[in-house]
Amino acid sequence: MATFLLEVGTEELPADFVDEALEQWRSRIPKSLADHSLTPEDVEFFGTPRRLAVLIWGLPERQPDQEEEVKGPPAQAAFKDGKPTKAAVGFAQKQGVAVSDLEIRPTEKGDFVFIRKTIVGQPTADILQTLVPAWITGLEGKRFMRWADGDLRFPRPIRWLVALLDSEVLPIELMNGSQGCKSDRISQGHRVLHPEPVIIPHAEEYVSVLNAAFVQVDRAKRQSLIRQQIEASAAEVGGVAVINPALLQEVTNLVESPSPVIGKFDPEFLELPSEVIITEMESHQRYFPVLKQANSDELLPYFITISNGDPAKAKIIAEGNERVIRARLSDGKFFFEADRAVPLESYLPRLETVTFQADLGSVRAKVDRIGLVADLIADQLKITGSDRAHIQRAAFLCKADLVTQMVGEFPELQGIMGQKYALVGGEPEAVANAIFEHYQPRGANDRLPASLTGQVVGIADRLDTLVCIFGLGMIPSGSSDPFALRRAANAIVNIAWAADLPLNLAQLLDQVIANFERSFASVMKLSVEDLWQQLQDFFLQRIRTLLQEDREIDYDLVNAVLGENDLEYTQRALVDLLDVRDRALFLQSIRNNGTLATIYETVNRASRLAAQGTLATTQLDPTQVIQPKYFEKSSEEAFFKALGQLHNQMQGERDYQRLVEALADIAPTVANFFDGPDSVLVMDPNPDIKQNRLNLLGILRNYARLLADFGAIVKS
Structure with missing residues (x-):
């Protein structure tokens, strides 16, 4: 097994591109390897302002051999009187096999010629040489640029390439017009703290060698370190840092060797609204403000910056930062006083x-x-x-x-x-x-x-x-x-x-x-x-x-409350936003506690049959559409009586808990109507009896529709 390292060294990259590029590589590089039958043990991604890197562990030395079956011409065209024709010879030559290796097999369209051949796996080094340039040039983002006299585009000029397969340099070259950037084992350390080139002897030593050159290439570790430094610095001045996640993410991608710098400003500026001071610091200067205590909006006259320079120069850096923030806050104070000098309405x-x-x-x-x-x-x-x-x-x-x-x-x-x-x-x-x-x-x-x-x-x-x-x-x-x-x-x-x-x-x-x-x-x-x-x-x-x-409502329950191509549900959702929310949440709750399953079959069966009738979906009063004179079985009488009780219970109210309880109570009566000893044939030859029975089912369906379209619910 081998380890492969790719490092793309650049001028300082835009902070947002570092994350974008690494995210693209996370989705593309493993897939690219898999497409070529290479499955590594692990893939790690690294990024700083001056480099993007990937470390691929546990690569096989070569692709596995593959068996391939190729279909050729029809047997009748390939052989005549038992002898191979030009079609057979040509197919065999194209596939690099002897004519004697051809097999004839039956298919749905008749007998055809087939060949099975072994494709020998390529060396991993050869495949990587092909893939790596596309990994680099395939990155996408905003504000790409050209440099030198070529057409190569990247957010910043590429200055070096490291490509190591274990300890061997993998020869790769990115051409950019008349210039080219060739791979090597030479990287660069921190621009200030280690300006000399860095030699990486083995791919596995990448992280340790760069650490020794004052570059923390692991983005997650760098961000964790920065957070710790900010929190410790705030505690040092007796406060709690305001750590904006977006700012923390940006700062992480602006430094390779972070070190905290504490600055201060004139307490008189604390008369400004805290939002103004915080915005001045975060948006323009990338400073982290300091609060007196957590969950407070009262600031201390300090701020924290993360430097990518020499920690020994922290005092000089702080003084420069303080001059800048003093000017920014002075502007803010002027704006604030000028703005509030007149009523808001005057604007x-x-x-x-x-x-x-x-x-x-x-x-x-x-x-x-x-x-x-x-x-x-x-x-x-x-x-x-x-x-x-x-x-x-x-x-x-x-x-x-x-x-x-x-x-x-x-x-x-x-x-x-x-x-x-x-x-x-x-x-x-x-x-x-x-x-x-x-x-x-x-x-x-x-x-x-x-x-x-x-x-x-x-x-x-x-x-x-x-x-x-x-x-x-x-x-x-x-x-x-x-x-x-x-x-x-x-x-x-x-x-x-x-x-x-x-x-x-x-x-x-x-x-x-x-x-x-x-x-x-x-x-x-x-x-x-x-x-x-x-x-x-x-x-x-x-x-x-x-x-x-x-709200994590199951998709079919959402369909049931919004309706699928059902105008009644569509209009109802927009007419009553609270109702559509409440019905969805209620449906999910009765699915989770098992109640939905107890009424699902009854309601769904009734609804499917009721659809063959003519009863309007808005009709809820059984006495207006059901005629007892057409009853032939006691199960019909019992069904009618149960619907009357349901109607009296609801009284036009949208109490969904009561509705579901009533539907559960009526379920045995409906089951007897369908399958009991006194069951009926709903689709009776007599049209009046048939419609009366469909109306019984229709009233049940209509009450269920107050809650949802049960036809859209998937049985769980």
């Missing part, structure tokens, strides 16, 4: 100069639309009094901070600064909080808005965006979603579910679409009907995904 006219979308006008116009949609939601939820006034005020001010100097400098502070400036300007706390909350959730793991005001304004903002952008025909396709419409639809559903808001989304879509048509008829790319259909399908797909992935 609204400036929103007219900010374009939301070319055909949809300014952000100021969007603010007016958000207010209209928020009114529709408030009407639907019957919100009155101060809550309604707060919703309107928050909708009016929710985008005002976009044109402040602070948000102009740090767009990620939108909403956050709006909240601060609203409070300074004397706005009610509910309004200020809603300005911040209406952006939530900002990302996959962010909180949902906690207040009713924030929830309504957040839904209104997103609903306006969805209808308007869809109305322009700009519907997300594949991975393209520049307006984050999938996230917007997910947020609307999640906010309603988390806050138990009884939203009729179908009605809201109707109303917002009507408003859009009145205002933007000249730029509409879809008819009202098509726009409604596209949005309906889009929301249903989001609901389906949220139920399956976030």
Whole structure:
């Protein structure tokens, strides 16, 4: 068994590309080896700002030999009077075998000539020489560049290649115009701490040799070390570090030999909102802020940086960092004081100069639309009094901070600064909080808005965006979603579910679409009907995904509550978002506790037969459609009586637990109707008797449909 090392040495790579490249290699290299019948014992991937590497352990010396069967011409064409024809001779020559090795075998299309031959496995070294260049040049990403006079593209110039099969250099060359980069055993250590070349004697020694040259090539170990250094440095100044996962990931890919540097800033800057200081540090400087204590927003006047330089120069590095952050925080202080010198409302006219979308006008116009949609939601939820006034005020001010100097400098502070400036300007706390909350959730793991005001304004903002952008025909396709419409639809559903808001989304879509048509008829790319259909399908797909992935509901149960090509279920899901959630969760719970299995057969059998009748799925009163005069068996009378009890129990209520208990109670009666000593033939020759029996089954089916389409449920 052999060990293979590939290291691609470069100028400093973009931090995000390191992770992207390693992820691509993780999926492609094992598959590439498997496609060539090579199965290693283990594959390790390494990455730093100056190198990407893969270490492949336990490779066989060569491919295994393979037996191959090749089908040739028909026997009649290959042999004539028992002698081989030109077709047989030519086939044998092409396959590199003697004519005597040919076999005749029967197939569905007659007798054919076959040959079995052994394909000798190639040496692993030869295969790797073919595969490795494609591993490198096949990497994909943003901002690739060319250098020298060639066409080779990579995020940064490639400066060296290491390719070792055990202790032997595997000859590989990447040509780039008139220049080439040939493989060797010579790597490079840390640019500052070990500027001399590094010789790697054996592939297995790669990690230890680079460690000795002050390069920690293992990304996971490097990140763990950085986290420990940050936490220890924060404790050293009596605080707790703010470790943003995205920043930690970025910093990990910017250093090869991390060392912590503690810096400080003037305590007077602590008068700024902590979000401003943290954003200044993280976004612009890649500094880690320090809190007084965990779960607090009170900062200490310190920060931590991770240096890739000489630890002996930490003091000089800290002084340089401190000069930079002092200037940045001075700018932030100026912006903050200038912004809050005037009321938040005074920024609204400036929103007219900010374009939301070319055909949809300014952000100021969007603010007016958000207010209209928020009114529709408030009407639907019957919100009155101060809550309604707060919703309107928050909708009016929710985008005002976009044109402040602070948000102009740090767009990620939108909403956050709006909240601060609203409070300074004397706005009610509910309004200020809603300005911040209406952006939530900002990302996959962010909180949902906690207040009713924030929830309504957040839904209104997103609903306006969805209808308007869809109305322009700009519907997300594949991975393209520049307006984050999938996230917007997910947020609307999640906010309603988390806050138990009884939203009729179908009605809201109707109303917002009507408003859009009145205002933007000249730029509409879809008819009202098509726009409604596209949005309906889009929301249903989001609901389906949220139920399956976030709520972990089985796919067939999701199908059962949303219906498959069943308009009644589709409309019901959008009319009552809470109901579709509750039915899915309830179905999953009764599957898990076994209750579903006790009613599944009864309901499913009844539903299949009822489909052959004409009873409307909305009919629930057995006395209106079933005529006892057509009963011939006592089982029919018992079934009718049980349906009457079911009808009286439910009384139009959507109590799904009571419904399932009632269906379980009726199951033995239905079983007797089908298979007991007094069973009936449902499809009786007499059409009146037949329809009466189908109506009995139809009423049962209709009650089951209050919960779900049992026909979509897979028997477990």
